[in-house]
Amino acid sequence: MVAEYVPVLILMGLVFAFTVAAVLVTFVFGPKKPTPEKLAPYECGIQEIEAPQQRFPVKYLVTGMLFIIFDVEAASLIPLSILMRQLKMTGFVELIVFAVVLTVPFVYVWRKGAFTWE
Amino acid sequence: MLLHQIAFYVLAAVAIASALGVISFRSAVYSMLSLIVNLMSLAFFFLMLQAIFIGTIQVLIYAGAVMVLFLFVVTMLAPDTESVGGRNPLRWQWGAGIGLGIILAGGLILAVVNGSLARDAHAVGADGLARQVALHGNVEAFGLALFHGFSFPFEITSVLLVIAVLGAVVLGRRILGREE
Amino acid sequence: MSDVAWIVVAAVVKSAIAIGALLTIFAYMTLVERRVIARFQRRVGPNRAGPLGLLQPLADGMKMAFKEQIIPTKARRLIFVLSPAISVFVALIAFAVVPLGNTTTWGTSPVAIAWAPFIADLNVGVLYMLAISSLAVYGIVLGGWSSGNHYSLLGALRSAAQMVSYEVSIGLALAGVLMLSGTLSMVGIVHAQVAQGIWFILAQPLAFVLYAIAATAEVNRAPFDLPEAEQELVAGYLTEFSGLRWSLYQMAEYINMITVSSIAATLFFGGWTLGGLEGIPGMPFVWYTIKVAIFLFIFIWVRATLPRIRYDQLMKVGWQALLPLSIINLVFTGLAVALGWPWWASGLFGLGVLLIVAVVLYNRLRLRQAMERQSGEAVPLALPSSVRLVRIAPATASESGDGVVAAPAAPAESVTTS
Numbered sequence: 001m002v003a004e005y006v007p008v009l010i011l012m013g014l015v016f017a018f019t020v021a022a023v024l025v026t027f028v029f030g031p032k033k034p035t036p037e038k039l040a041p042y043e044c045g046i047q048e049i050e051a052p053q054q055r056f057p058v059k060y061l062v063t064g065m066l067f068i069i070f071d072v073e074a075a076s077l078i079p080l081s082i083l084m085r086q087l088k089m090t091g092f093v094e095l096i097v098f099a100v101v102l103t104v105p106f107v108y109v110w111r112k113g114a115f116t117w118e
Numbered sequence: 119m120l121l122h123q124i125a126f127y128v129l130a131a132v133a134i135a136s137a138l139g140v141i142s143f144r145s146a147v148y149s150m151l152s153l154i155v156n157l158m159s160l161a162f163f164f165l166m167l168q169a170i171f172i173g174t175i176q177v178l179i180y181a182g183a184v185m186v187l188f189l190f191v192v193t194m195l196a197p198d199t200e201s202v203g204g205r206n207p208l209r210w211q212w213g214a215g216i217g218l219g220i221i222l223a224g225g226l227i228l229a230v231v232n233g234s235l236a237r238d239a240h241a242v243g244a245d246g247l248a249r250q251v252a253l254h255g256n257v258e259a260f261g262l263a264l265f266h267g268f269s270f271p272f273e274i275t276s277v278l279l280v281i282a283v284l285g286a287v288v289l290g291r292r293i294l295g296r297e298e
Numbered sequence: 299m300s301d302v303a304w305i306v307v308a309a310v311v312k313s314a315i316a317i318g319a320l321l322t323i324f325a326y327m328t329l330v331e332r333r334v335i336a337r338f339q340r341r342v343g344p345n346r347a348g349p350l351g352l353l354q355p356l357a358d359g360m361k362m363a364f365k366e367q368i369i370p371t372k373a374r375r376l377i378f379v380l381s382p383a384i385s386v387f388v389a390l391i392a393f394a395v396v397p398l399g400n401t402t403t404w405g406t407s408p409v410a411i412a413w414a415p416f417i418a419d420l421n422v423g424v425l426y427m428l429a430i431s432s433l434a435v436y437g438i439v440l441g442g443w444s445s446g447n448h449y450s451l452l453g454a455l456r457s458a459a460q461m462v463s464y465e466v467s468i469g470l471a472l473a474g475v476l477m478l479s480g481t482l483s484m485v486g487i488v489h490a491q492v493a494q495g496i497w498f499i500l501a502q503p504l505a506f507v508l509y510a511i512a513a514t515a516e517v518n519r520a521p522f523d524l525p526e527a528e529q530e531l532v533a534g535y536l537t538e539f540s541g542l543r544w545s546l547y548q549m550a551e552y553i554n555m556i557t558v559s560s561i562a563a564t565l566f567f568g569g570w571t572l573g574g575l576e577g578i579p580g581m582p583f584v585w586y587t588i589k590v591a592i593f594l595f596i597f598i599w600v601r602a603t604l605p606r607i608r609y610d611q612l613m614k615v616g617w618q619a620l621l622p623l624s625i626i627n628l629v630f631t632g633l634a635v636a637l638g639w640p641w642w643a644s645g646l647f648g649l650g651v652l653l654i655v656a657v658v659l660y661n662r663l664r665l666r667q668a669m670e671r672q673s674g675e676a677v678p679l680a681l682p683s684s685v686r687l688v689r690i691a692p693a694t695a696s697e698s699g700d701g702v703v704a705a706p707a708a709p710a711e712s713v714t715t716s
Contacts, residue, residue, distance in 0.1 A: 005170060007309035007418040008394045008426075014313045015390040019383040026379070026542045029363045039371045041447040042537050058290050060459050063613075064187035065286035067462040069279050070621070071183040071432075074469035075175055076275060077628065078425060079261035081476040084635045087265055092636035094269055099629055101276040105283035106622075112287050115617040117610040147377070147443070154436070174422045174429045182432025186462055189436070193443040193451065257422055257482050 062114050073102055125166060133159040146192045150185065157181045171257045301408045308412035316393060316417060324552040325355035331598050338602035365541035372446030373538065381444060382539065382546035385437025389553040392430040395423040396560045397485045399570055400582040402492060415570075415583065416485060423484040424476065427561060428469055431516065435461045437550060438518075438525065442535030453534025456609065457518060457525030463616035464515040464522075467508055470624035474505040474631040475565045478641070488569040494641065499566040501641040504627045504648030506566045508620050513558040515616065517551060520601035524609055559593035560586075623651065 077098065084091045109115070136159065139152030157180045164173035264272055329344065329351060336343030347353040369375055399415030411419075420426050435458050442454020475498050476482060479490040491497055499506050515522035526534035536547055563569060567589050570582035607615070627648060634644045 003168070004418060004420060005165060006305070007313070007412075008391070008420065010306065010309040011313040011316070011394050011417050012391050014310070014317060015387055018317060018390070019387045022386065022542065022546060023379060023383045025363065026367045030366050030541055031364075032366065034368075036371075039368065041370055041372045041445070042449070042532065043447075060190050060455055061187070062286055062290035063459050063463060064190045065289070066283065066617075067466060068179075068183045068187060069282050069286070070466040071462075071469070072179060073276075073279060074466055074473070075178055076272065077473050078469065078476060078482070079171075079257055080265060081473040081628070081632075082257060082480050082482055083261040083265060084477045084632055085480050086262075088636050088638075090269075091265060092632050094265060094273065095629065095632045097273050098276045099625055101273070101280060103625075105280045109283055109287055110618065114287060114290070115613055117613045147374075147440075151377075170420065171422050171425070174425045178425065178429035178432055182429060182435075182465075183462070186435055186439075186458060189439050189458065190455070193439060193454065257425070 059114075059117065066109065066114065070102075073098075122166065129159050129162050129166070133163070150188050150192050153188070154181055154185050157185070171260050301412075304409045305412040308409075309417065312413075312417050317390060320390060320393060320553050320556065321549070323556060324549050325359065327552045327555075327594065328358065328548070329354050330594075331601075334595070334598045335602050338599075359545070362541050362545045367541040367543060368538070370446060370538050374444040374446070377440050377444035378538075379543070381437050381441035382543045382550070383437075384440065385434065385550035386546050386553070388430060388433045388437060389550040389557065392427050392557045393553070393560070394418050395420050395426055395484045396557075396564060397488055397569055398583055398586055400576050401485050401570075402489060419483055419485045422482050424472060424482045424487070424561075424565070427484075427557070428465075428472075431554070431557070432465055434516075434550070434554065437547075438535050441539065441547070445535070445538035447538050449532040449537045450535050453525045453531045453537070456531075457535060460518070460522065460524060460612060460616075461516055463613060464512040464620070467512040467616065467620035467624050468516060470621070470628055471505040471508040471512065472561075472565060474502050474624075474627050474644070477628075477631050477635045478502070478644075484564050484569075487565055488571065491568045492571060496641055497566065497568040497571075501645045502566065502627070502631070502648060503645060504623065504651050505631075506562070507652060508624050508627070509562060509566070511615070512620055513562065514597070514600065515612070517554040517558055519551075519555065519597055521604040521606050522612060523601075523606060524612060555594060555597055556590065559590045559597075562593055563589035623655075626651065 077095070080087075080091060080095060080098075084095075087094070133156055136152045136155040140149050140156065143149040143152060157176065161173040161176040161181070164170070164176055332354075333343040333345075333351065343351065344354045345351040347357045369378060394417040397414075397416040397419070401414055401416070401419075404410060404414050438461075439454045439458045442450040442452075442457070445451070475487070478494070478498055478501055479487040481487060481490065487498075518525050524534075525531075526536055531537070536544060539547060563586060569589075570576055570586040572581075572585040576582045576585060627644075630647050631644045633639075634647075
């Protein structure tokens with residue numbers, strides 16, 4: 001008895017071998033004539049003034065957090081979806097309750113402007 | 119089953135090594151990458167237990183969503199703050215960590231040696247669950263259990279998510295509030 | 299040989315074929331894209347290397363391999379070298395669950411299943427694809443971060459926020475199809491369409507439109523190619539990559555396009571079926587290929603037609619339009635399925651919602667045009683405060699000679715990111 005996922009693992013193994021080969025090939029071919037100018041960060045011809053890692057808008061973080069929440073929602077709704085035929089109205093009521101409860105914070109976040117980027 | 123055992127020990131080694139990597143790398147990015155490897159090896163553990171749905175969800179939620187948030191934080195760190203060299207200012211954490219770790223390890227070892235976990239697992243019907251999975255398929259078995267037996271906890275999850283949304287907005291309120 | 303050995307051999311052979319085929323399609327996809335885009339722009343495109351330029355991908359590959367592979371001094375070497383490989387790895391393994399041929403008449407013995415036209419028929423098929431594609435963000439963000447370059451980091455962060463914003467809509471839009479099919483297995487979804495006698499596009503038009511938009515954003519294609527917006531960010535996360543490492547990123551992008559096209563073909567357009575013509579031996583694969591090819595062509599067409607959207611618009615569309623619409627679609631489809639209504643109930647509902655959205659957008663456009671006609675000048679757009687408008691004075695007649703187009707009266711936008 002071979003589990004159904006074994007072919008996927010084999011594919012992963014082959015792809016892994018391919019990517020390792022691809023990474024190694026990048027070191028083999030091609031000329032290597034480094035100069036300080038060539039290896040400097042690309043700045044459209046001017047000197048770099050400061051390091052790229054700076055303070056970034058916290059909005060990215062808010063987006064990330066909201067994403068986790070709605071991703072969990074989607075992941076919860078997918079098993080419910082495929083059982084909808086069997087669960088009938090019970091399933092629909094569960095779907096409605098879940099959706100309505102999550103609509104409230106969604107509207108709240110919308111009103112707070114979390115989706116409005118400047 | 120020999121292959122199964124080899125796979126288990128390899129995965130266990132990867133999981134433990136990457137878990138150690140999370141706490142021992144000085145650079146936050148490498149810590150984060152170790153955590154991703156750790157979460158992926160957990161997904162493979164679920165796969166070995168025939169719980170392919172849980173394994174996939176593990177990748178989708180933890181590796182694909184939670185770690186993206188970590189990625190945001192870590193990539194924005196300035197290079198000089200990313201690795202804190204020298205003496206650790208919070209030395210007492212070492213003692214507390216070691217103490218709590220010993221308690222946790224002791225509890226786990228006790229549970230494994232006693233076999234209490236295995237007994238409980240039989241009590242809730244791991245065999246019955248395996249039969250369900252064979253009958254309906256993985257996702258269906260999970261869903262039927264969730265929506266027939268545990269629909270109240272499922273709906274409570276949505277309330278938990280509401281609280282999480284509010285938390286996210288409160289944490290980001292400075293920037294959001296400035297626009298009003 | 300034992301069954302197990304056969305299964306392993308079959309998996310190795312099929313995986314090798316899949317990898318080889320995807321890489322070949324990637325290579326020729328670049329050629330097709332350049333030729334087609336050239337036609338759209340009334341150019342000829344690359345036609346020198348071989349007949350019709352058919353050897354161009356080969357020439358490009360050789361050129362890329364023998365270019366200098368630059369690793370900037372500011373880069374974190376290890377992650378910089380590995381991140382293109384992460385992108386390609388994730389893109390290639392996502393393809394495992396796509397059924398490429400007729401599986402209803404296939405044998406049921408283990409060896410027959412081992413040679414079936416898919417690599418694996420996972421019980422969690424669609425979820426597997428979603429999970430794997432959610433990992434695609436790592437290759438891009440780590441590549442951008444490890445470059446040690448402003449443009450790369452900005453492109454990477456934009457791309458991460460963009461990809462996560464549209465991922466949720468993809469999941470929720472596909473959930474509507476899953477309600478109809480009752481299974482997550484890609485093979486099972488095609489079988490469900492055969493059994494119900496329809497393609498799910500008919501029952502889920504709204505879900506398809508939402509999926510199409512979100513998937514385009516997910517693979518960073520125009521008009522959602524902000525991570526590599528060359529006017530603002532040089533090349534985004536790709537800025538510091540050269541030679542083969544750059545090719546690997548391109549490879550990942552094109553393979554992701556093939557994968558999302560395959561999902562669309564399988565979930566909404568019946569995969570390898572074509573109204574009964576799938577009975578002819580060998581033809582199911584052709585039908586599948588044609589469907590995917592049409593989607594790939596639409597990708598190119600859209601790129602040639604639509605201008606890139608602004609970042610605030612991107613976030614607005616993702617969170618304020620796609621997400622609510624996909625939940626509405628899901629709830630109504632749930633109602634239809636729970637009450638056992640026929641498939642056209644949710645189909646009509648989806649078309650109705652699409653019609654309402656179209657009317658609203660059209661009215662908004664008409665309103666703007668009417669206001670412009672009244673006031674005689676361009677009505678200012680509702681722009682975010684970080685976008686500053688620069689008015690370019692109309693060139694006088696003496697300055698603009700014959701054949702020189704005068705500067706447009708419409709304000710030129712100078713976009714700055716906050």
